[in-house]
Amino acid sequence: MALEDIPRLGCGRSIDRIWATIDRLPTAHEEHCEQCQTARTRLQRLGEATRLLCESDLHDPALKPRPGIENAIMDVARAEVRRGSSILLRSADSGTTEISEQALSSLIRVAAAAIPGVHSRRCRIEIRSATASPAGEDHPSGTTRTATNAGPRLIVNLWVAAAQGIVIPRTMEALRQEIGNALPAGVGIGAGTVNITVEDLYDV
Amino acid sequence: MSEQPLQGSIITSQLIASIATRTTLETPGVLRLEPAIQGFLARLAPAALQNLRSPGSQHGTYRHNGVTATISDGTARVHLEIATDIAYTALQVAETVRQRVRESISHTGLTPGTIDVTIVAVEPHRGATML
Numbered sequence: 001m002a003l004e005d006i007p008r009l010g011c012g013r014s015i016d017r018i019w020a021t022i023d024r025l026p027t028a029h030e031e032h033c034e035q036c037q038t039a040r041t042r043l044q045r046l047g048e049a050t051r052l053l054c055e056s057d058l059h060d061p062a063l064k065p066r067p068g069i070e071n072a073i074m075d076v077a078r079a080e081v082r083r084g085s086s087i088l089l090r091s092a093d094s095g096t097t098e099i100s101e102q103a104l105s106s107l108i109r110v111a112a113a114a115i116p117g118v119h120s121r122r123c124r125i126e127i128r129s130a131t132a133s134p135a136g137e138d139h140p141s142g143t144t145r146t147a148t149n150a151g152p153r154l155i156v157n158l159w160v161a162a163a164q165g166i167v168i169p170r171t172m173e174a175l176r177q178e179i180g181n182a183l184p185a186g187v188g189i190g191a192g193t194v195n196i197t198v199e200d201l202y203d204v
Numbered sequence: 205m206s207e208q209p210l211q212g213s214i215i216t217s218q219l220i221a222s223i224a225t226r227t228t229l230e231t232p233g234v235l236r237l238e239p240a241i242q243g244f245l246a247r248l249a250p251a252a253l254q255n256l257r258s259p260g261s262q263h264g265t266y267r268h269n270g271v272t273a274t275i276s277d278g279t280a281r282v283h284l285e286i287a288t289d290i291a292y293t294a295l296q297v298a299e300t301v302r303q304r305v306r307e308s309i310s311h312t313g314l315t316p317g318t319i320d321v322t323i324v325a326v327e328p329h330r331g332a333t334m335l
Contacts, residue, residue, distance in 0.1 A: 099323040186326050
């Protein structure tokens with residue numbers, strides 16, 4: 001015989017249900033049931049005590065988070081974002097080397113920041129290789145795109161806003177060159193193709 | 205005639221992760237290992253981790269901030285997630301890390317397996333001036 005563990009009042013209502021609805025108005029049954037009314041009165045006292053305890057905890061200095069805890073949480077959150085999709089740079093018997101798309105994007109943004117009159121916006125990076133293994137072969141999760149041992153060929157697509165008054169073709173060529181220098185220096189791979197779209201102008 | 209005592213030691217995946225962490229952080233150009241939720245919880249409430257991870261074992265996987273170490277059949281494999289200094293070439297830093305970690309693992313008596321490195325960030329060193 002199965003025994004029911006839920007404590008019930010004499011009228012058949014479960015105490016758990018009354019507790020769950022203690023903040024609401026009494027039901028039609030509860031308004032007329034003496035047992036429910038008694039239970040509600042007692043549980044309301046418990047509810048009030050619980051609320052006061054929660055309030056007290058909020059202002060208890062002993063329960064305040066330690067200094068730096070917010071930064072630690074943000075560090076973990078940022079790291080989770082950076083872990084997004086990654087690109088295989090090198091593969092050998094001794095192991096693989098990958099780089100996150102976020103890392104490449106931030107490097108490109110740093111390079112763009114060095115060019116006066118340019119504000120970088122979106123950045124999307126693709127990878128192409130003539131002998132690349134099929135995407136996802138080494139990484140069934142599909143989060144990683146692959147290249148070959150010969151080294152990846154990147155296609156950088158960057159959208160920027162340009163300052164009014166600058167000579168756009170010359171400035172974009174300088175930007176392309178800056179990115180072309182930054183990737184081999186910072187990562188150790190060639191920039192490949194750098195496509196730049198000027199999608200907006202801004203007042204200086 | 206003297207009897208030579210037999211000496212035994214157990215190398216756990218936790219120890220391999222610890223060795224890999226120290227070796228990686230000592231490599232020039234490495235800014236940090238990327239923090240993970242497990243490492244954060246370990247600082248915040250060690251007891252909370254009990255349900256999230258199994259302790260490092262001789263035949264298991266141990267994960268801690270940016271390091272995953274696995275021992276299987278006498279071979280130790282490691283995956284590292286690092287942030288590198290923009291003043292260094294990330295690919296070269298990763299290669300140096302790999303060589304150093306392999307060497308450190310070989311000192312434990314285990315065979316170094318694949319050492320996979322993921323560069324999750326390339327940043328200026330804090331305090332460094334960008335030209």
